[in-house]
Structures are given as structure tokens and as C-alpha cells.
Amino acid sequence: MERVVQFTGPRQVELAEQSPAELPPGHLRVRTRYSGISAGTELTAYRGTNPYLTRTWDPQARLFHDGAAGIEYPVAGWGYSEVGEVLEVSPELAGTQDIPQVGDTVWGIWGHRSEGIVPAERMVGHTLPAGLEPLAGAFARVGAIAYNAVLAGDIHLGEDVAIFGQGVIGLLTTRLAQLNGARVTAVDALDGRLETAKRYGAHHTLNARTDAVAEHIRAATAGRGADLAIEISGVYPALHDAVRSVTVGGRVVASGFYQGDGIGLRLGDEFHHNRVQLICSQIGGVPPQLSGRWTVERLQQTFLRLVAEGQVDVTSLVSHVVPAADAADAYTLLDERPAEALQVVLEF
CATH class of the missing domain: 3.40.50.720 (NAD(P)-binding Rossmann-like Domain)
Known part of the structure; x- marks a missing residue:
């Protein structure tokens, strides 16, 4: 069974189980090792203050509209700092250059879940740089x-x-x-x-x-x-x-x-x-x-390169590695006792 961390209401966290989905064409299945908790954006959903809970974002108009919520509880898999191992590659992508293959350690965004199904195009350039320990991959997004x-x-x-x-x-x-x-x-x-x-x-x-x-x-x-x-x-x-x-x-x-x-x-x-x-x-x-020279992808990749080169230390910022089963305790720590924590990471 796949395990997913979800908010069922303000300050209510559970680890839900669901059957693994079939792998569609053009996708990778990744087994999560670590998933970093954001003490900023994530806590807005945990606390119930995120604007998407009360309004809807219109991407064409670039405006929020009142009257309907963009997201509702339960909010499942709310996370953006994951690292894991490729378990399965869609058959037509096997051996494709630039696409991570089975056994590769990759970083990306698939949320606080034990397995992620991710479009292969989003994982190009997301193989962890040589010499970096997997935990460092959870810092790609926050570093960017x-x-x-x-x-x-x-x-x-x-x-x-x-x-x-x-x-x-x-x-x-x-x-x-x-x-x-x-x-x-x-x-x-x-x-x-x-x-x-x-x-x-x-x-x-x-x-x-x-x-x-x-x-x-x-x-x-x-x-x-x-x-x-x-x-x-x-x-x-x-x-x-x-x-x-x-x-x-x-x-x-x-x-x-x-x-x-x-x-x-x-x-x-x-x-x-x-x-x-x-x-x-x-x-x-x-x-x-x-924007002519930089992209969000370049930000993430360059940041991890700086880490690999020893110019930025990230792993010493990890104050807690918490089993995913204890996710509720991890959020309580960040919410109520922030002085005791820096980067809290869920381990699957």
C-alpha cells in the first residue's frame, strides 16, 4: 500500500493508505526516501490560513476570486522537497538518454507520499549529483x-x-x-x-x-x-x-x-x-x-551543484528526521516549538 501524509482539517494530520496506481505512459515511479517539510507554505495549509482554502486562483486572470475554495480538506501529499529512488520507468522510456532510469536517486516534487508517479519530462536533470548524500536532495526547492x-x-x-x-x-x-x-x-x-x-x-x-x-x-x-x-x-x-x-x-x-x-x-x-x-x-x-538566462530548473540545479562543490552546507540544517508515521508530531513541533527545530524531514 502507498502511504500519504494528509491534513484532514486545521492542525489535523493523518497517514492514509491507498492502493498504488498503475504507471501511465511517459512517467516514472519513485520510492521516496526523504521528504522535507516546509515551515512556511506547508504550515499555512496545516494551520488553515492558506488563501486557497477560502478563495480560488484564476491562472488566466491572475486573480483570486471569492466564493469558492481552490483546495479543500483533506489536503493530501502537501510537500515540495522530495528525494527518492526510481523503481519503475514507463516501458517506452527505458534506456532513453537524459531520463532517469531504475535505481537512480532523483529529487523533485511529488509530495509527502511513499511513492510518487512523476512525468518523466519533469525529471530531466533531476538525478542527484555524484557524491551528494540523498538527504541533500531534499533541499533543491528551498535552496532555489x-x-x-x-x-x-x-x-x-x-x-x-x-x-x-x-x-x-x-x-x-x-x-x-x-x-x-x-x-x-x-x-x-x-x-x-x-x-x-x-x-x-x-x-x-x-x-x-x-x-x-x-x-x-x-x-x-x-x-x-x-x-x-x-x-x-x-x-x-x-x-x-x-x-x-x-x-x-x-x-x-x-x-x-x-x-x-x-x-x-x-x-x-x-x-x-x-x-x-x-x-x-x-x-x-x-x-x-x-528570464532570458535563468529558469526555476536552473536555480534548483545550480543550488545543488553549489552544495556538491562544498560551497553551501545543507545537511547540518537537518534538526529532525522523523518517520512518516509520526508526521503529526513533526508538524506540532514546527507549529508550537519552532525554536527547537530547523529542517524537519520525513523518512519513508
Whole structure:
């Protein structure tokens, strides 16, 4: 039987069983080894705050519409950071160049399920780089989200960059920004994460609860403010602090998944008076000015190459590897005790 993690309601998790589906033409069957839990997007469905639960996204109009839900409980297989072994290849694809074959370790998106049936075209270039342990493959997507935010920020060598939020994606953003030549100030409300940020390349750290963040950043930059701030926690007050922290005409990349009304964000204050540039980064696409050269696929593949080359450490970010049968406990941990966890991974 195939096992699938699903949300049956807000903060309700179960491991369901279902019969394996037949493999259709043009597809691969992958046995999942690890599946990383997103402490951002996934928790919006777990908590019941995701906009798709109350509205419908119209991909043609590019608008949300009220009146009907785009997704409903049970929400099954909600995940986007999987790695596993190819068990079966559609017969017409056997031996096809560039298509992963039986026994290959691959990464991709097929959700929190023991087996995934994935279109072969989506798995081209998704064989795990040589020398990487399988657990690293679960970071392809989160690494790409961090990479996308850094590209959107258009960092120049020597610039001062403040990164708000030092969870897994924030820590990877800190490292990538530092590799890109930035002098990074890491901001978070948890001291443990700030200590980790120092290992990931932060020159300075600030606690959002106890430090006057914008004032400290301006004092450290001779009164100018940061050239760029990247907000990746998805918290409106943090986005407001990011806006307050940048220089006149500075850039703020909003890469978090913000929920509900923007309480704590005041656009009539520093945003208006300092003419701040607000840029959205979302993994559905790359920065428009780079779309001729970059794709989401390139982001993911390049990030894993950096990991394979030893320039970015991901496996030390794994705080918990949890059997899929205990998935409910894993979500409770991330929801109620975030200070105790970084990357939580389900093992199948």
C-alpha cells in the first residue's frame, strides 16, 4: 500500500493508505526516501490560513476570486522537497538518454507520499549529483527559493544586505548573499538561529525582539541604511522593519508567504518617505530581467551543484528526521516549538 501524509482539517494530520496506481505512459515511479517539510507554505495549509482554502486562483486572470475554495480538506501529499529512488520507468522510456532510469536517486516534487508517479519530462536533470548524500536532495526547492530572492535583490559586491528571518531558507539566503559579495546582517527573534547565521556568513546579527533593528543597521552603515533587505519570514512587522532598514531608494525583496491582512506594515511611513523599491520574489518564476538566462530548473540545479562543490552546507540544517508515521508530531513541533527545530524531514 502507498502511504500519504494528509491534513484532514486545521492542525489535523493523518497517514492514509491507498492502493498504488498503475504507471501511465511517459512517467516514472519513485520510492521516496526523504521528504522535507516546509515551515512556511506547508504550515499555512496545516494551520488553515492558506488563501486557497477560502478563495480560488484564476491562472488566466491572475486573480483570486471569492466564493469558492481552490483546495479543500483533506489536503493530501502537501510537500515540495522530495528525494527518492526510481523503481519503475514507463516501458517506452527505458534506456532513453537524459531520463532517469531504475535505481537512480532523483529529487523533485511529488509530495509527502511513499511513492510518487512523476512525468518523466519533469525529471530531466533531476538525478542527484555524484557524491551528494540523498538527504541533500531534499533541499533543491528551498535552496532555489533562497537563490531566487538573492537574484531578485541584484546584490553588488560590498553592499550591505539585511536578511530578515533565519529559518532554513533565511540561512541559505544568508550564505548565498555572502557568496555573492554582500556584507550580511541577519535578523531573527531566536538567538539559536542567529548563532547559526554567523556560521552561514552573517557579519552581524540582531534580535528582532530586543534590538532596535533599523537604528542598529543605520548606525552600522554611517547613517545610510542597508542597500538591500530580504524579508523571508512572511511576517508583516518584519517586512515593515525591512523597509525601515534600507537607504533612500533602497531595495526590499519580499520573499515570505504573507497571510491575512498586513497588520504591522505601514506604507505611509519610511516606505513612502524614502521611496523604497519593493520587489516580490516567488518561486513560480525568476526575476523578469533574468528570464532570458535563468529558469526555476536552473536555480534548483545550480543550488545543488553549489552544495556538491562544498560551497553551501545543507545537511547540518537537518534538526529532525522523523518517520512518516509520526508526521503529526513533526508538524506540532514546527507549529508550537519552532525554536527547537530547523529542517524537519520525513523518512519513508
